[in-house]
Amino acid sequence: MLTERQKLILRAVVDDYVMTAEPVGSRTVSKREGVGFSAATIRNEMADLEEMGYLEQPHTSAGRIPSHKGYRYYVDHLMEPARLSRMEMMAFRRFFARKRDEVEQVIQETASILSQMTNYTSIILGPKVFESTLKHLQVIPLSERAAVVIFVTNTGHVEKRRISVPEGVSLSSIEKLVNLLNTKLTGIPLYKLKRVVYWELMDELRRHIDHYESVMSMIDQMLETDHGERVFFSGATNMLNQPEFQDVEKVKTLLDLFENSETMVQLFESREEGVQVRIGRENDMEAVNNCSIISATYTVDGRPLGTIGILGPTRMDYRKVITLLDVFSKHFSEHLRRLY
Incomplete structure (x- = not known):
């Protein structure tokens, strides 16, 4: 069980690391508004959090970064929902106000706007063709x-x-x-x-x-029928912009994964309600052990049709992505209902 002080420090480390991609030191945390503890106190607490497996120290002299366990605790217990900016809300309203006649057009455009708004890779499993x-x-x-x-x-x-x-x-x-x-x-x-x-x-x-x-x-x-699901991508190369993916082999592994539709369906298919978050090794696939996947099922008249997902580094802006997917999946479902 974490103390309130440890929770506050863990949340500060995750928030800071998500923004900067740099290990977070005790002095940085002490300067955050609302923290109110000395750098020495924070340093001791960070050492305890590391010992409990919530933080990691990539180099001896560096600050700490969240572990997969730390991210999971953050998502489950510490994270507060993000508020979309005025510009994001305007883009969102414009997107769903447009008239479209074809489901696949809506899906591809949704994948595109989600990758633009998150700077990650968006993947949407379309309705089964058959x-x-x-x-x-x-x-x-x-x-x-x-x-x-x-x-x-x-x-x-x-x-x-x-x-x-x-x-x-x-x-x-x-x-x-x-x-x-x-x-x-x-x-x-x-x-x-x-x-x-x-x-x-x-x-x-x-x-x-x-x-x-x-x-x-x-x-x-x-009349032979294709029983598969179509996979729609956008922003596959966005991962190249992430510091974690400067290694060519890591990127190649991911891009190879994107080309395998069956594997992507296994990875993203979900029939659970609400937004699902899988962090790092929770994905049970080596190619995405350093990634997080956030997904939500979309429905028409209560019937699950497919999945909207975002793939990014474990250092993902969980607050923003979870809020976006929650909002998009509900409005996306309503938009599709008018086309079915």
């Missing part, structure tokens, strides 16, 4: 035996897939098929498309489409 609904289907012939299928969903997601055209199936048959599928499948979730075709459209397809068996094989190819 849960979105079909808006339009198009087939573009490439040759007599090949074509490209283009899906457009209600979220603005566009997916292209190359398919084989069975022998004997003409261009006019494909056009007729696409018109029928657009009429019958628009507004249907992608994961239900095959079910609707096989349960509700088989008789109609038999009546109107030549080479029925071959066409059904082609439809199977056309």
Whole structure:
């Protein structure tokens, strides 16, 4: 159990280190408004905090920096919510006042503004593609035996897939098929498309489409569904501006991580309510052992759709990022509700 004096000193060290990225000495803490203790007293308390694992001393002659344990205690017990500046509030209001028609556009722009406002890397897991609904289907012939299928969903997601055209199936048959599928499948979730075709459209397809068996094989190819989540990034290179990431190998490891969508989904996926904070080794992935991840789930009508997250160094401005994510996730959810 920390004393009130130790709590005050730990909070001062974290706040100062977040701002300066320099180890914090006892004299620096003693000059802070509201501290009211001598440098000698603070030095003794900082030594005790180091012994308990809340602070670390990177060099013998230097001041102290927070440990992962110190950051965790700060986030859980000492941190006060930040107030957004007037400029940030204006940018926030302007952002959500703009009219947009596509979910993926909103997601990408949200990732962009969050990385700008935090100077960290923002990652948003988009809604699972297979849960979105079909808006339009198009087939573009490439040759007599090949074509490209283009899906457009209600979220603005566009997916292209190359398919084989069975022998004997003409261009006019494909056009007729696409018109029928657009009429019958628009507004249907992608994961239900095959079910609707096989349960509700088989008789109609038999009546109107030549080479029925071959066409059904082609439809199977056309309606294969991607079950993954799209990952939206912004500010990936912001980490290069952080003193902790001047090491080229550290940066390369992170950038490699960003390119692996499956790993990013594992790292950020969350169905818990509220803002979640994972610090350093709590992330269970060596590549981000020196990073913190703050994330929040966004919902539509109470149904979790994805995750908004910020990745930065453990020396992150937790107060600001937690406040931003809390505000953004709620307004983002409301904004998406109008598009669904």
